[in-house]
Amino acid sequence: MMAKVVNSFGLFPLILYQWLGMSLSLNLEDPNVCSHWESYSVTVQESYAHPFDQIYYTSCTDILNWFKCTRHRISYRNAYRRGERTMYRRKSQCCPGFYESKEMCVPHCADKCVHGRCIAPNTCQCEPGWGGPNCSSACDVDHWGPHCSSRCQCKNGALCNPITGACHCAAGFKSWRCEERCGQGTYGNDCQQKCQCQNGATCDHVTGECRCPPGYTGAFCEDLCPPGKHGPQCEERCPCQNGGVCHHVTGECSCPAGWMGTVCGQPCPEGRYGKNCTQECQCHNGGTCDTATGQCHCSPGYNGER
Structure with a gap:
């Protein structure tokens, strides 16, 4: 006779509790949860048919025993014993590279992400303006954005914002990429300064320094060349004689x-x-x-x- 489990209804809640205890702590819909079946042993009490020799008497021709003969047969009776039973349960745990946090499996980065967050095992997603394996390195002057993966488009020595990539123009330049000089009559930071030059002079787009046309001098080109001088930057000597006066621009004698x-x-x-x-x-x-x-x-x- 095959052995059977005794009090199986009492054992089932224990097994269910153990199975649930291994599963309910994690969200099984989490894609980072890995599951497998494992075996374990439980002690059970089981009944079995225990054989024994049963003696009985039958009628026979044995006159010496008063026509009664002894007979033997094997009979069975219920007996109980403790045994081991192999059970199976589903075990859920975080997949390799993840750890449990608030019923979820989150990735683990051995090197902490300084300016970013861990998005996969040992993989950091950096904040804009930072790069490197653990997001601890600031972007250099030529790069910006997450992981410093975008190249700056700024021109003429402009600085690139490491987070947005926006160009901060150097003095004397303007536009989105700082590729344009300040317009006529303006100079300096953001081209906000007004030129003070006179007599058709142009000012340096960076410093505002006046570039005088021929025949003029002074900080704002407000003065004519001094007597005896003419031309660009008043560097030419006048050739006029006998009290002649040269034109401050052309040098022509009057x-x-x-x-x-x-x-x-x-x-x-x-x-x-x-x-x-x-x-x-x-x-x-x-x-x-x-x-x-x-x-x-x-x-x-x-x-x-x-």
Whole structure:
């Protein structure tokens, strides 16, 4: 006769409790929960048919025993014994690389994510502006964003925001990538400063320094070149003679009355006077006129204005 479990209804709640105890602490719908079946032994009390020799008497022809004969047969009766029974239960636990936290299996990073979070076993997701295996390294000047994976697009020495990638322009530049110089009449940080230059001068887009056109000088190009100088940055020497004045831009000589020529080196010819010798002398009877004023110098024997 096969053995059977005694008090099986009393054993089932214990098994169910043990199975639930292994499972209810984790959310089985969590994809990071791994399950497997394991065996374990329980002690049970089981009944079995215990054989024994049963003696009985039957009628027979044995006169010596008063026609009664002894007979034997094997009979069975219920007996009880303790035994071991192998049971199976489902065991749930966090998959390798994960650990249990609040009924969930969360990834484990051996090296703590300094500026980020652990999203997979030993894998950090860095905050914008940080990189490296554990998010402890700040982005260099040429990169930005999570894991510093985006390259900065800034131009002309602009600084790149390590979190957003936005460009912070250096003085003298503007636009999204700082590729444009400040517009006419502006300079400096964010091109907010107004140029103070005069007489058509342009200012440096970074410092605001005035670049004077030829013929002008001064901090704001407000002054003409000093006497004797002309041209770009007032570096050219004037060639004019006899009191001639050169143009502050071109260097062209403006001759005083009585003189003419490119550098005012020629006196007015006879009979001419004044600025550029354009006036005609009005003196008579051999009188000569002053080349500057036109005043007559009479010859002997004559007088009068002319």
